[in-house]
Amino acid sequence: VGPFFQDKPRLTNMYLEDVTLKAYLKRIMPEEVLQAITPDLERFGRRVATDIGVLGRECELNPPYLTQYDAWGRRTDEVVTCQAWRTLHDISAEEGIIAIPYEREFGQWSRLYQVAKLHMFNPASGLYSCPLAMTDGATKVAELSGDSLLLERAYPHLVSRNPADFWTSGQWMTERRGGSDVANGTETIAVPQEDGTHRLYGYKWFSSATDADMTLTLARVMDNTGEVVQGTRGLSLFYLETRDSSGQLNNIQVQRLKNKLGTRQLPTGELLLDGTVAHKVSDEGRGVAAIADMLTITRIHNSLMASGCMRRLLNLARDYSTRRRVFGKLICEHPLHMQTLGRMETETRGATLLVLEVGRLLGLQDCQMASEQYQLMLRLLTPITKLYTAKQAVAVCSEGLESFGGQGYIEDTGLPTFLRDAQVLSIWEGTTNVLSHDVLRSLVKTKGAVLQAFYSDTAARLKQAVVKENLRPSCQAVELALHKTMAFAQKAASQEPAKLEVAA
Ligand code: MFK
Ligand code: FAD
Structure with missing residues:
Protein backbone atom coordinates (compact mmCIF):
# COMPACT_ATOMS: atom_id res chain seq x y z
CA VAL A 1 0.00 0.00 0.00
CA GLY A 2 2.85 2.39 0.80
CA PRO A 3 3.21 4.91 3.60
CA PHE A 4 2.01 8.02 1.70
CA PHE A 5 -0.85 10.17 2.97
CA GLN A 6 -1.61 13.54 1.47
CA ASP A 7 -1.22 16.50 3.81
CA LYS A 8 -4.48 18.46 4.15
CA PRO A 9 -4.84 22.19 3.35
CA ARG A 10 -4.70 24.58 6.28
CA LEU A 11 -5.75 28.14 7.08
CA THR A 12 -3.88 30.26 9.58
CA ASN A 13 -5.20 33.82 9.77
CA MET A 14 -7.86 35.15 7.40
CA TYR A 15 -6.96 38.78 8.14
CA LEU A 16 -3.18 38.61 7.96
CA GLU A 17 -3.38 36.52 4.79
CA ASP A 18 -5.81 38.88 3.02
CA VAL A 19 -3.61 41.38 1.18
CA THR A 20 -6.58 43.04 -0.53
CA LEU A 21 -8.54 43.64 2.66
CA LYS A 22 -5.53 44.94 4.56
CA ALA A 23 -4.38 47.23 1.72
CA TYR A 24 -7.88 48.68 1.22
CA LEU A 25 -8.34 49.45 4.91
CA LYS A 26 -4.85 50.99 5.06
CA ARG A 27 -5.58 53.20 2.06
CA ILE A 28 -9.02 54.34 3.12
CA MET A 29 -9.20 54.46 6.92
CA PRO A 30 -7.71 57.12 9.19
CA GLU A 31 -4.58 55.70 10.80
CA GLU A 32 -5.89 55.99 14.35
CA VAL A 33 -9.04 54.02 13.48
CA LEU A 34 -7.06 51.29 11.74
CA GLN A 35 -4.68 51.07 14.68
CA ALA A 36 -7.59 50.77 17.08
CA ILE A 37 -9.34 47.95 15.19
CA THR A 38 -6.33 46.00 13.89
CA PRO A 39 -5.80 43.88 17.05
CA ASP A 40 -9.45 42.79 16.88
CA LEU A 41 -9.26 42.01 13.15
CA GLU A 42 -6.08 39.97 13.65
CA ARG A 43 -7.56 38.05 16.57
CA PHE A 44 -10.79 37.45 14.64
CA GLY A 45 -8.84 36.44 11.52
CA ARG A 46 -7.28 33.63 13.58
CA ARG A 47 -10.61 32.65 15.13
CA VAL A 48 -12.43 32.18 11.83
CA ALA A 49 -9.57 29.92 10.70
CA THR A 50 -9.83 27.86 13.89
CA ASP A 51 -12.72 27.51 16.36
CA ILE A 52 -15.39 29.38 14.36
CA GLY A 53 -14.53 27.31 11.27
CA VAL A 54 -14.92 24.11 13.27
CA LEU A 55 -18.34 25.20 14.56
CA GLY A 56 -19.45 26.09 11.03
CA ARG A 57 -18.49 22.64 9.84
CA GLU A 58 -20.45 21.06 12.71
CA CYS A 59 -23.55 22.95 11.55
CA GLU A 60 -23.15 21.42 8.10
CA LEU A 61 -22.80 17.93 9.59
CA ASN A 62 -25.72 18.34 12.04
CA PRO A 63 -28.49 20.03 10.07
CA PRO A 64 -31.60 21.31 11.82
CA TYR A 65 -34.77 19.23 11.92
CA LEU A 66 -38.39 19.79 12.79
CA THR A 67 -40.34 18.03 15.53
CA GLN A 68 -44.00 18.78 14.90
CA TYR A 69 -45.67 16.85 17.73
CA ASP A 70 -44.81 15.87 21.27
CA ALA A 71 -45.19 12.32 22.52
CA TRP A 72 -48.85 13.00 23.44
CA GLY A 73 -49.83 14.30 20.06
CA ARG A 74 -49.76 18.03 20.80
CA ARG A 75 -48.46 20.27 18.01
CA THR A 76 -45.10 21.74 19.06
CA ASP A 77 -43.36 22.70 15.79
CA GLU A 78 -39.96 22.75 17.42
CA VAL A 79 -37.00 23.51 15.13
CA VAL A 80 -34.12 21.58 16.65
CA THR A 81 -30.71 23.10 15.93
CA CYS A 82 -27.30 21.76 16.93
CA GLN A 83 -25.18 23.08 19.79
CA ALA A 84 -22.69 24.62 17.33
CA TRP A 85 -25.48 26.72 15.75
CA ARG A 86 -26.45 28.04 19.17
CA THR A 87 -22.82 28.73 20.06
CA LEU A 88 -22.50 30.74 16.85
CA HIS A 89 -25.48 32.82 18.00
CA ASP A 90 -23.57 33.66 21.19
CA ILE A 91 -20.31 34.33 19.37
CA SER A 92 -22.10 36.66 16.92
CA ALA A 93 -23.35 38.74 19.85
CA GLU A 94 -20.03 38.76 21.69
CA GLU A 95 -18.10 39.70 18.55
CA GLY A 96 -20.48 42.60 17.94
CA ILE A 97 -21.22 41.45 14.40
CA ILE A 98 -24.47 43.45 14.39
CA ALA A 99 -23.61 45.90 17.16
CA ILE A 100 -20.46 47.42 15.64
CA PRO A 101 -22.03 49.59 12.91
CA TYR A 102 -24.81 50.83 15.22
CA GLU A 103 -22.54 51.64 18.18
CA ARG A 104 -20.67 53.99 15.80
CA GLU A 105 -17.59 54.05 18.01
CA PHE A 106 -15.59 54.90 14.91
CA GLY A 107 -18.29 56.98 13.20
CA GLN A 108 -18.57 56.31 9.47
CA TRP A 109 -15.77 53.72 9.69
CA SER A 110 -17.72 51.45 12.02
CA ARG A 111 -19.62 49.95 9.09
CA LEU A 112 -16.41 49.14 7.23
CA TYR A 113 -15.07 47.54 10.41
CA GLN A 114 -18.17 45.29 10.50
CA VAL A 115 -17.86 44.61 6.77
CA ALA A 116 -14.25 43.46 7.25
CA LYS A 117 -15.34 41.06 9.98
CA LEU A 118 -18.26 39.74 7.88
CA HIS A 119 -16.01 39.08 4.88
CA MET A 120 -13.98 36.75 7.12
CA PHE A 121 -16.85 35.39 9.24
CA ASN A 122 -19.47 34.54 6.61
CA PRO A 123 -17.83 31.51 4.96
CA ALA A 124 -16.75 30.12 8.35
CA SER A 125 -20.03 30.63 10.17
CA GLY A 126 -22.04 27.57 9.09
CA LEU A 127 -24.42 30.11 7.51
CA TYR A 128 -25.23 31.75 10.82
CA SER A 129 -24.37 34.71 8.58
CA CYS A 130 -27.83 34.33 7.01
CA PRO A 131 -29.94 35.19 10.08
CA LEU A 132 -27.35 37.85 10.89
CA ALA A 133 -27.85 39.48 7.48
CA MET A 134 -31.57 39.75 8.11
CA THR A 135 -30.96 40.91 11.68
CA ASP A 136 -28.78 43.73 10.38
CA GLY A 137 -31.46 44.60 7.81
CA ALA A 138 -34.14 44.73 10.51
CA THR A 139 -31.93 46.93 12.69
CA LYS A 140 -31.49 49.36 9.82
CA VAL A 141 -35.25 49.42 9.19
CA ALA A 142 -35.82 50.10 12.90
CA GLU A 143 -33.42 53.02 12.72
CA LEU A 144 -34.77 54.49 9.50
CA SER A 145 -38.47 53.92 10.13
CA GLY A 146 -38.29 55.55 13.56
CA ASP A 147 -41.11 53.20 14.59
CA SER A 148 -41.31 53.47 18.36
CA LEU A 149 -42.14 49.80 19.08
CA LEU A 150 -39.33 48.56 16.85
CA LEU A 151 -36.91 51.04 18.38
CA GLU A 152 -37.87 50.56 22.00
CA ARG A 153 -38.58 46.84 22.06
CA ALA A 154 -36.59 45.14 19.28
CA TYR A 155 -33.61 47.43 18.61
CA PRO A 156 -31.87 46.96 22.01
CA HIS A 157 -32.00 43.17 21.51
CA LEU A 158 -30.78 43.33 17.90
CA VAL A 159 -27.66 45.36 18.77
CA SER A 160 -26.94 43.58 22.06
CA ARG A 161 -23.52 42.07 22.71
CA ASN A 162 -24.97 39.94 25.48
CA PRO A 163 -25.85 36.47 24.09
CA ALA A 164 -28.74 36.12 26.54
CA ASP A 165 -30.36 39.29 25.17
CA PHE A 166 -29.34 39.08 21.51
CA TRP A 167 -32.21 38.54 19.04
CA THR A 168 -32.10 37.51 15.42
CA ALA A 289 -40.46 50.78 -0.20
CA ALA A 290 -39.97 50.23 3.56
CA ILE A 291 -38.51 46.73 3.24
CA ALA A 292 -36.16 48.00 0.52
CA ASP A 293 -33.94 49.39 3.31
CA MET A 294 -33.62 45.84 4.60
CA LEU A 295 -32.89 44.54 1.10
CA THR A 296 -29.99 46.97 0.71
CA ILE A 297 -28.35 45.55 3.82
CA THR A 298 -29.04 41.88 3.08
CA ARG A 299 -27.81 42.26 -0.50
CA ILE A 300 -24.54 43.71 0.80
CA HIS A 301 -24.25 40.77 3.22
CA ASN A 302 -24.86 38.45 0.28
CA SER A 303 -21.97 40.09 -1.57
CA LEU A 304 -19.79 39.67 1.51
CA MET A 305 -20.67 35.99 1.63
CA ALA A 306 -19.58 35.79 -2.02
CA SER A 307 -16.27 37.61 -1.52
CA GLY A 308 -15.60 35.72 1.72
CA CYS A 309 -16.26 32.27 0.22
CA MET A 310 -13.97 32.96 -2.70
CA ARG A 311 -11.20 34.18 -0.39
CA ARG A 312 -11.47 31.23 2.01
CA LEU A 313 -11.52 28.57 -0.70
CA LEU A 314 -8.70 30.26 -2.59
CA ASN A 315 -6.52 30.40 0.52
CA LEU A 316 -7.13 26.69 1.02
CA ALA A 317 -6.28 26.04 -2.64
CA ARG A 318 -3.09 28.09 -2.44
CA ASP A 319 -1.99 26.28 0.69
CA TYR A 320 -2.79 22.92 -0.90
CA SER A 321 -0.70 23.83 -3.94
CA THR A 322 2.35 23.93 -1.62
CA ARG A 323 1.58 20.45 -0.23
CA ARG A 324 0.48 18.40 -3.24
CA ARG A 325 3.20 16.97 -5.50
CA VAL A 326 2.45 15.78 -9.09
CA PHE A 327 4.69 14.98 -12.06
CA GLY A 328 7.76 15.38 -9.84
CA LYS A 329 7.05 18.82 -8.39
CA LEU A 330 4.60 20.69 -6.18
CA ILE A 331 1.49 21.87 -7.99
CA CYS A 332 2.44 25.47 -7.16
CA GLU A 333 5.50 24.90 -9.38
CA HIS A 334 3.29 24.14 -12.42
CA PRO A 335 2.73 27.44 -14.30
CA LEU A 336 -0.65 26.35 -15.63
CA HIS A 337 -1.97 25.59 -12.16
CA MET A 338 -0.68 28.93 -10.93
CA GLN A 339 -2.42 30.65 -13.84
CA THR A 340 -5.68 29.04 -12.73
CA LEU A 341 -5.17 30.22 -9.15
CA GLY A 342 -4.14 33.63 -10.48
CA ARG A 343 -7.43 33.99 -12.34
CA MET A 344 -9.36 33.04 -9.22
CA GLU A 345 -7.29 35.58 -7.29
CA THR A 346 -8.19 38.35 -9.76
CA GLU A 347 -11.92 37.62 -9.43
CA THR A 348 -11.66 37.43 -5.65
CA ARG A 349 -9.75 40.69 -5.33
CA GLY A 350 -12.17 42.48 -7.66
CA ALA A 351 -15.20 41.26 -5.70
CA THR A 352 -13.58 42.16 -2.39
CA LEU A 353 -12.72 45.70 -3.47
CA LEU A 354 -16.19 46.25 -4.88
CA VAL A 355 -17.99 45.16 -1.73
CA LEU A 356 -15.59 47.04 0.56
CA GLU A 357 -16.28 50.19 -1.42
CA VAL A 358 -20.03 49.63 -1.06
CA GLY A 359 -19.41 49.15 2.68
CA ARG A 360 -17.62 52.50 2.79
CA LEU A 361 -20.60 54.20 1.13
CA LEU A 362 -23.01 52.49 3.52
CA GLY A 363 -20.95 53.75 6.47
CA LEU A 364 -21.35 57.30 5.20
CA GLN A 365 -25.09 56.78 4.75
CA ASP A 366 -25.39 55.28 8.27
CA CYS A 367 -23.98 58.48 9.73
CA GLN A 368 -25.92 60.84 7.42
CA MET A 369 -22.59 61.88 5.92
CA ALA A 370 -23.15 60.61 2.39
CA SER A 371 -23.20 63.34 -0.23
CA GLU A 372 -25.94 63.09 -2.86
CA GLN A 373 -23.39 61.59 -5.23
CA TYR A 374 -22.46 58.86 -2.73
CA GLN A 375 -26.11 58.06 -1.99
CA LEU A 376 -26.75 57.60 -5.68
CA MET A 377 -23.67 55.40 -6.01
CA LEU A 378 -24.79 53.23 -3.11
CA ARG A 379 -28.21 52.81 -4.75
CA LEU A 380 -26.63 51.78 -8.07
CA LEU A 381 -23.76 49.65 -6.77
CA THR A 382 -25.74 47.55 -4.27
CA PRO A 383 -27.69 45.46 -6.83
CA ILE A 384 -24.73 45.41 -9.26
CA THR A 385 -22.37 44.15 -6.56
CA LYS A 386 -24.87 41.54 -5.38
CA LEU A 387 -25.61 40.14 -8.84
CA TYR A 388 -22.02 40.20 -10.05
CA THR A 389 -20.30 38.76 -6.97
CA ALA A 390 -22.87 35.96 -6.72
CA LYS A 391 -22.05 34.79 -10.23
CA GLN A 392 -18.32 35.16 -9.57
CA ALA A 393 -18.64 33.07 -6.40
CA VAL A 394 -20.24 30.15 -8.25
CA ALA A 395 -17.52 30.21 -10.92
CA VAL A 396 -14.65 30.61 -8.47
CA CYS A 397 -15.99 27.95 -6.09
CA SER A 398 -16.39 25.52 -8.98
CA GLU A 399 -12.82 26.20 -10.14
CA GLY A 400 -11.71 26.06 -6.52
CA LEU A 401 -13.03 22.52 -6.07
CA GLU A 402 -11.25 21.43 -9.25
CA SER A 403 -7.97 22.78 -7.92
CA PHE A 404 -8.02 19.99 -5.31
CA GLY A 405 -8.56 17.34 -7.97
CA GLY A 406 -10.72 14.42 -6.82
CA GLN A 407 -10.54 15.52 -3.20
CA GLY A 408 -12.51 18.64 -4.12
CA TYR A 409 -15.50 16.38 -4.77
CA ILE A 410 -15.25 14.44 -1.51
CA GLU A 411 -17.68 15.39 1.24
CA ASP A 412 -15.42 14.72 4.26
CA THR A 413 -13.03 17.44 3.10
CA GLY A 414 -15.75 20.06 3.64
CA LEU A 415 -14.95 21.49 0.21
CA PRO A 416 -18.22 20.67 -1.65
CA THR A 417 -20.13 22.88 0.81
CA PHE A 418 -18.50 25.93 -0.80
CA LEU A 419 -20.01 25.18 -4.18
CA ARG A 420 -23.52 24.21 -3.12
CA ASP A 421 -23.77 27.18 -0.76
CA ALA A 422 -22.46 29.58 -3.42
CA GLN A 423 -25.24 28.48 -5.78
CA VAL A 424 -27.90 30.13 -3.63
CA LEU A 425 -26.21 33.53 -3.69
CA SER A 426 -27.62 34.40 -7.10
CA ILE A 427 -31.13 33.23 -6.18
CA TRP A 428 -32.09 34.60 -2.78
CA GLU A 429 -32.24 38.32 -2.12
CA GLY A 430 -33.30 38.77 -5.74
CA THR A 431 -32.22 36.71 -8.73
CA THR A 432 -29.74 38.12 -11.23
CA ASN A 433 -32.42 39.25 -13.67
CA VAL A 434 -34.56 40.78 -10.95
CA LEU A 435 -31.55 42.73 -9.73
CA SER A 436 -30.81 43.81 -13.29
CA HIS A 437 -34.30 45.30 -13.26
CA ASP A 438 -33.45 46.95 -9.96
CA VAL A 439 -30.49 48.64 -11.64
CA LEU A 440 -32.86 49.93 -14.33
CA ARG A 441 -35.33 50.98 -11.62
CA SER A 442 -32.61 53.08 -10.00
CA LEU A 443 -31.76 54.62 -13.38
CA VAL A 444 -35.34 55.47 -14.27
CA LYS A 445 -36.26 56.80 -10.83
CA THR A 446 -33.25 59.12 -10.73
CA LYS A 447 -33.45 60.02 -14.42
CA GLY A 448 -29.98 58.66 -15.01
CA ALA A 449 -28.39 60.45 -12.03
CA VAL A 450 -27.09 57.18 -10.52
CA LEU A 451 -24.91 56.60 -13.56
CA GLN A 452 -23.86 60.21 -13.76
CA ALA A 453 -22.72 60.00 -10.12
CA PHE A 454 -20.78 56.83 -10.88
CA TYR A 455 -19.32 58.38 -13.99
CA SER A 456 -18.04 61.54 -12.34
CA ASP A 457 -16.60 59.60 -9.37
CA THR A 458 -14.80 57.14 -11.64
CA ALA A 459 -13.63 59.86 -14.03
CA ALA A 460 -12.10 61.76 -11.10
CA ARG A 461 -10.34 58.61 -9.88
CA LEU A 462 -9.05 57.91 -13.39
CA LYS A 463 -7.69 61.41 -13.69
CA GLN A 464 -5.87 60.94 -10.41
CA ALA A 465 -4.47 57.60 -11.55
CA VAL A 466 -3.26 59.06 -14.87
CA VAL A 467 -1.58 62.05 -13.23
CA LYS A 468 -0.18 60.39 -10.14
CA GLU A 469 0.65 56.93 -11.27
CA ASN A 470 1.26 57.33 -15.00
CA LEU A 471 -1.34 54.75 -15.92
CA ARG A 472 -2.48 56.36 -19.20
CA PRO A 473 -2.53 53.19 -21.38
CA SER A 474 -4.59 51.05 -18.99
CA CYS A 475 -6.91 53.97 -18.25
CA GLN A 476 -7.84 54.51 -21.89
CA ALA A 477 -10.00 51.39 -22.12
CA VAL A 478 -11.79 52.34 -18.90
CA GLU A 479 -12.34 55.87 -20.21
CA LEU A 480 -13.94 54.48 -23.36
CA ALA A 481 -16.24 52.22 -21.33
CA LEU A 482 -17.15 55.19 -19.15
CA HIS A 483 -18.12 57.29 -22.14
CA LYS A 484 -20.43 54.51 -23.34
CA THR A 485 -21.90 54.30 -19.84
CA MET A 486 -22.51 58.01 -19.83
CA ALA A 487 -24.25 57.90 -23.19
CA PHE A 488 -26.54 55.20 -21.78
CA ALA A 489 -27.20 57.31 -18.68
CA GLN A 490 -28.35 60.16 -20.88
CA LYS A 491 -30.68 57.82 -22.75
CA ALA A 492 -32.01 56.53 -19.43
CA ALA A 493 -33.02 60.00 -18.38
CA SER A 494 -35.58 60.18 -21.16
CA GLN A 495 -36.86 56.62 -21.59
CA GLU A 496 -39.64 54.43 -20.29
CA PRO A 497 -38.51 51.41 -18.19
CA ALA A 498 -39.66 48.85 -20.79
CA LYS A 499 -37.74 50.55 -23.62
CA LEU A 500 -34.76 50.89 -21.31
CA GLU A 501 -34.69 47.13 -20.70
CA VAL A 502 -34.38 46.57 -24.45
CA ALA A 503 -31.66 49.24 -24.72
CA ALA A 504 -29.72 47.68 -21.82
C1 MFK B 1 -24.91 35.64 4.05
C2 MFK B 1 -26.07 35.63 3.19
C3 MFK B 1 -26.84 36.84 3.26
C4 MFK B 1 -28.17 36.80 2.68
C5 MFK B 1 -29.17 36.00 3.48
C6 MFK B 1 -30.51 36.05 2.89
C7 MFK B 1 -31.40 34.91 3.20
C8 MFK B 1 -32.51 34.76 2.22
C9 MFK B 1 -33.52 35.85 2.35
C10 MFK B 1 -34.35 36.14 1.14
O1 MFK B 1 -34.21 35.72 0.03
S1 MFK B 1 -35.49 37.28 1.58
C11 MFK B 1 -36.41 37.60 0.13
C12 MFK B 1 -35.69 38.51 -0.78
N1 MFK B 1 -36.61 38.93 -1.81
C13 MFK B 1 -36.26 39.77 -2.73
O2 MFK B 1 -35.13 40.21 -2.81
C14 MFK B 1 -37.36 40.20 -3.64
C15 MFK B 1 -36.91 40.27 -5.07
N2 MFK B 1 -37.85 41.11 -5.82
C16 MFK B 1 -37.61 42.44 -5.96
O3 MFK B 1 -36.61 42.98 -5.50
C17 MFK B 1 -38.64 43.18 -6.73
O4 MFK B 1 -37.99 44.02 -7.65
C18 MFK B 1 -39.55 44.02 -5.82
C19 MFK B 1 -40.19 43.14 -4.77
C20 MFK B 1 -38.82 45.16 -5.11
C21 MFK B 1 -40.61 44.59 -6.75
O5 MFK B 1 -41.65 45.17 -6.03
P1 MFK B 1 -42.64 46.20 -6.71
O6 MFK B 1 -43.55 46.71 -5.64
O7 MFK B 1 -43.24 45.60 -7.92
O8 MFK B 1 -41.63 47.35 -7.16
P2 MFK B 1 -41.87 48.88 -7.49
O9 MFK B 1 -43.33 49.18 -7.65
O10 MFK B 1 -40.96 49.21 -8.61
O11 MFK B 1 -41.31 49.62 -6.19
C22 MFK B 1 -42.09 49.91 -5.05
C23 MFK B 1 -41.29 50.94 -4.25
O12 MFK B 1 -40.13 50.32 -3.67
C24 MFK B 1 -40.77 52.09 -5.11
O13 MFK B 1 -40.74 53.24 -4.27
P3 MFK B 1 -41.71 54.48 -4.57
O14 MFK B 1 -43.09 53.96 -4.35
O15 MFK B 1 -41.29 55.50 -3.56
O16 MFK B 1 -41.48 54.88 -5.99
C25 MFK B 1 -39.36 51.67 -5.41
O17 MFK B 1 -38.50 52.73 -5.72
C26 MFK B 1 -38.95 51.02 -4.08
N3 MFK B 1 -37.87 50.07 -4.28
C27 MFK B 1 -37.92 48.87 -4.89
N4 MFK B 1 -36.71 48.28 -4.86
C28 MFK B 1 -35.89 49.14 -4.24
C29 MFK B 1 -36.62 50.29 -3.86
N5 MFK B 1 -36.07 51.31 -3.19
C30 MFK B 1 -34.75 51.22 -2.91
N6 MFK B 1 -33.99 50.17 -3.23
C31 MFK B 1 -34.50 49.12 -3.89
N7 MFK B 1 -33.73 48.08 -4.19
P1 FAD C 1 -39.44 33.38 -9.51
O1 FAD C 1 -39.77 34.80 -9.22
O2 FAD C 1 -40.54 32.48 -9.91
O3 FAD C 1 -38.29 33.35 -10.62
C1 FAD C 1 -38.12 32.30 -11.58
C2 FAD C 1 -37.19 32.81 -12.69
O4 FAD C 1 -37.81 33.91 -13.35
C3 FAD C 1 -35.85 33.32 -12.17
O5 FAD C 1 -34.83 32.90 -13.01
C4 FAD C 1 -35.97 34.84 -12.25
O6 FAD C 1 -34.74 35.49 -12.48
C5 FAD C 1 -36.89 34.99 -13.44
N1 FAD C 1 -37.61 36.26 -13.39
C6 FAD C 1 -38.51 36.66 -12.45
N2 FAD C 1 -38.97 37.89 -12.75
C7 FAD C 1 -38.35 38.27 -13.89
C8 FAD C 1 -38.41 39.42 -14.72
N3 FAD C 1 -39.20 40.45 -14.40
N4 FAD C 1 -37.63 39.47 -15.82
C9 FAD C 1 -36.82 38.44 -16.14
N5 FAD C 1 -36.73 37.32 -15.40
C10 FAD C 1 -37.48 37.23 -14.29
N6 FAD C 1 -37.42 34.35 0.87
C11 FAD C 1 -37.81 35.05 1.96
O7 FAD C 1 -38.67 35.89 1.87
N7 FAD C 1 -37.24 34.80 3.16
C12 FAD C 1 -36.28 33.89 3.34
O8 FAD C 1 -35.77 33.73 4.44
C13 FAD C 1 -35.84 33.13 2.20
N8 FAD C 1 -34.91 32.17 2.32
C14 FAD C 1 -34.56 31.43 1.23
C15 FAD C 1 -33.65 30.39 1.37
C16 FAD C 1 -33.30 29.62 0.27
C17 FAD C 1 -32.35 28.49 0.47
C18 FAD C 1 -33.85 29.90 -0.98
C19 FAD C 1 -33.48 29.07 -2.18
C20 FAD C 1 -34.75 30.91 -1.14
C21 FAD C 1 -35.13 31.69 -0.03
N9 FAD C 1 -36.06 32.71 -0.14
C22 FAD C 1 -36.46 33.42 0.96
C23 FAD C 1 -36.78 32.91 -1.38
C24 FAD C 1 -36.02 33.69 -2.43
O9 FAD C 1 -35.84 35.03 -2.06
C25 FAD C 1 -36.81 33.55 -3.73
O10 FAD C 1 -36.79 32.19 -4.10
C26 FAD C 1 -36.23 34.41 -4.83
O11 FAD C 1 -36.42 35.77 -4.53
C27 FAD C 1 -36.85 34.08 -6.20
O12 FAD C 1 -38.24 34.05 -6.16
P2 FAD C 1 -39.07 32.81 -6.75
O13 FAD C 1 -38.54 31.59 -6.10
O14 FAD C 1 -40.50 33.10 -6.60
O15 FAD C 1 -38.65 32.75 -8.26
Missing part, protein backbone atom coordinates in the same frame (compact mmCIF):
# COMPACT_ATOMS: atom_id res chain seq x y z
CA SER A 169 -34.66 38.54 12.83
CA GLY A 170 -36.22 36.85 9.83
CA GLN A 171 -37.40 38.44 6.57
CA TRP A 172 -40.58 36.83 5.26
CA MET A 173 -41.27 38.14 1.78
CA THR A 174 -41.65 35.11 -0.43
CA GLU A 175 -45.00 33.38 -0.91
CA ARG A 176 -46.04 30.54 -3.17
CA ARG A 177 -47.15 32.90 -5.95
CA GLY A 178 -44.06 35.08 -5.94
CA GLY A 179 -40.63 35.64 -4.51
CA SER A 180 -39.57 38.12 -7.19
CA ASP A 181 -43.01 39.51 -7.96
CA VAL A 182 -43.81 40.16 -4.32
CA ALA A 183 -46.22 42.94 -5.24
CA ASN A 184 -48.58 40.55 -7.05
CA GLY A 185 -47.63 37.36 -5.23
CA THR A 186 -48.39 38.31 -1.63
CA GLU A 187 -51.67 36.83 -0.41
CA THR A 188 -51.18 37.33 3.35
CA ILE A 189 -53.92 39.42 4.88
CA ALA A 190 -53.65 41.66 7.93
CA VAL A 191 -56.87 42.06 9.91
CA PRO A 192 -56.90 45.20 12.12
CA GLN A 193 -57.64 44.63 15.83
CA GLU A 194 -59.21 46.99 18.32
CA ASP A 195 -55.96 47.33 20.30
CA GLY A 196 -54.16 48.69 17.21
CA THR A 197 -52.38 45.44 16.35
CA HIS A 198 -53.15 43.29 13.31
CA ARG A 199 -53.60 39.56 12.92
CA LEU A 200 -51.91 37.99 9.93
CA TYR A 201 -53.32 35.10 7.87
CA GLY A 202 -51.19 33.65 5.09
CA TYR A 203 -48.51 31.22 3.99
CA LYS A 204 -44.84 32.21 3.88
CA TRP A 205 -43.15 29.87 1.42
CA PHE A 206 -39.51 30.47 2.41
CA SER A 207 -38.31 31.46 5.87
CA SER A 208 -34.62 30.89 6.41
CA ALA A 209 -34.41 32.17 9.96
CA THR A 210 -37.20 29.94 11.24
CA ASP A 211 -35.66 29.96 14.71
CA ALA A 212 -35.47 33.78 14.80
CA ASP A 213 -36.97 35.79 17.64
CA MET A 214 -38.77 38.26 15.38
CA THR A 215 -39.35 39.04 11.74
CA LEU A 216 -40.32 41.72 9.28
CA THR A 217 -42.95 40.66 6.77
CA LEU A 218 -45.43 41.96 4.21
CA ALA A 219 -49.23 41.73 4.22
CA ARG A 220 -52.33 43.45 2.82
CA VAL A 221 -54.47 45.31 5.32
CA MET A 222 -58.15 44.34 5.12
CA ASP A 223 -60.58 47.24 5.27
CA ASN A 224 -63.87 47.15 7.16
CA THR A 225 -65.71 45.80 4.11
CA GLY A 226 -63.33 42.85 3.99
CA GLU A 227 -61.52 44.09 0.89
CA VAL A 228 -57.77 44.41 0.27
CA VAL A 229 -55.85 46.49 -2.27
CA GLN A 230 -53.98 44.38 -4.83
CA GLY A 231 -50.51 45.17 -6.22
CA THR A 232 -47.68 47.01 -4.55
CA ARG A 233 -49.95 49.78 -3.22
CA GLY A 234 -51.75 47.20 -1.06
CA LEU A 235 -48.64 45.99 0.77
CA SER A 236 -47.62 47.15 4.24
CA LEU A 237 -44.64 46.16 6.38
CA PHE A 238 -45.20 44.38 9.70
CA TYR A 239 -43.06 43.53 12.70
CA LEU A 240 -43.87 40.44 14.71
CA GLU A 241 -42.29 38.36 17.44
CA THR A 242 -42.32 34.65 16.76
CA ARG A 243 -43.14 33.58 20.34
CA ASP A 244 -45.10 35.09 23.21
CA SER A 245 -43.72 35.66 26.72
CA SER A 246 -44.49 32.05 27.68
CA GLY A 247 -42.50 30.73 24.70
CA GLN A 248 -45.55 29.67 22.65
CA LEU A 249 -45.44 30.27 18.90
CA ASN A 250 -47.38 33.37 17.85
CA ASN A 251 -50.10 31.44 15.97
CA ILE A 252 -47.46 30.22 13.53
CA GLN A 253 -47.27 26.65 12.26
CA VAL A 254 -43.99 25.39 10.83
CA GLN A 255 -45.34 23.19 8.05
CA ARG A 256 -42.02 21.65 7.07
CA LEU A 257 -38.31 22.35 6.64
CA LYS A 258 -37.14 22.33 3.05
CA ASN A 259 -34.81 19.73 1.58
CA LYS A 260 -32.21 21.87 -0.20
CA LEU A 261 -29.21 21.54 -2.54
CA GLY A 262 -27.12 23.53 -0.07
CA THR A 263 -27.51 25.86 2.91
CA ARG A 264 -28.29 22.67 4.81
CA GLN A 265 -27.16 24.33 8.02
CA LEU A 266 -30.13 26.69 7.84
CA PRO A 267 -33.64 25.85 9.05
CA THR A 268 -35.48 27.10 5.94
CA GLY A 269 -39.15 26.45 6.50
CA GLU A 270 -42.67 27.00 5.24
CA LEU A 271 -44.85 28.86 7.70
CA LEU A 272 -48.61 29.08 8.08
CA LEU A 273 -49.67 32.31 9.77
CA ASP A 274 -53.03 31.76 11.41
CA GLY A 275 -53.87 34.87 13.37
CA THR A 276 -50.29 35.91 14.08
CA VAL A 277 -50.20 39.12 16.13
CA ALA A 278 -48.22 41.80 14.30
CA HIS A 279 -47.49 45.50 14.46
CA LYS A 280 -47.64 47.68 11.35
CA VAL A 281 -44.35 49.50 10.78
CA SER A 282 -44.81 51.28 7.46
CA ASP A 283 -47.56 53.54 6.22
CA GLU A 284 -50.28 51.56 4.51
CA GLY A 285 -49.26 50.60 0.97
CA ARG A 286 -45.60 51.51 1.55
CA GLY A 287 -44.44 48.02 2.48
CA VAL A 288 -42.10 47.37 -0.45
